[in-house]
Amino acid sequence: MDVVNRGQKNMILIPVAFTSDHIETLYELDEEVIGESGHKDTIKRAESLNGSPVFIKALADIAKTHLDSGIICSKQMGLRCPGCTNERCAASKKFFAGQGLGETFAV
Known part of the structure; x- marks a missing residue:
């Protein structure tokens, strides 16, 4: 990981392309990136949205707004x-x- 090689060792990785835990996030980030960095205690992945009530309500609101618009x-x-x-x-x-x-x- 290039930023680790340049001295950055305290990070939170945010997989913005995924809204729920996915094999790419769980394996590639957790195992490959974080696991192979040698800094498991200081490099973490942000928790995915998964079943977050706030996220689910936001999606429902977007869908309702679209349907109500006609x-x-x-x-x-x-x-x-x-x-x-x-x-x-x-x-x-x-x-x-x-x-x-x-x-x-x-x-």
């Missing part, structure tokens, strides 16, 4: 990452573009 599909679903050349991504964006992005549905 919008079929967010306009953001048609956006691609800058420089994206992945054909599977292009196909999914084309699909969502055909779903009436930003249009409302009849209740």
Whole structure:
């Protein structure tokens, strides 16, 4: 781990791509990164959100807000990452573009 080699030994690793414990977080971070660092006591991984009531409520609020808006599909679903050349991504964006992005549905 490059930062450990440069002298940084007190760290908290935050796996922002995962909202729950996952094999990559449990094995790659806990075993490989932290385990092989030689500093298990001073390098830790932040706890995952898993079943946090606050996180679950936030997700429910986002879903409810979307459903209450009457919008079929967010306009953001048609956006691609800058420089994206992945054909599977292009196909999914084309699909969502055909779903009436930003249009409302009849209740």
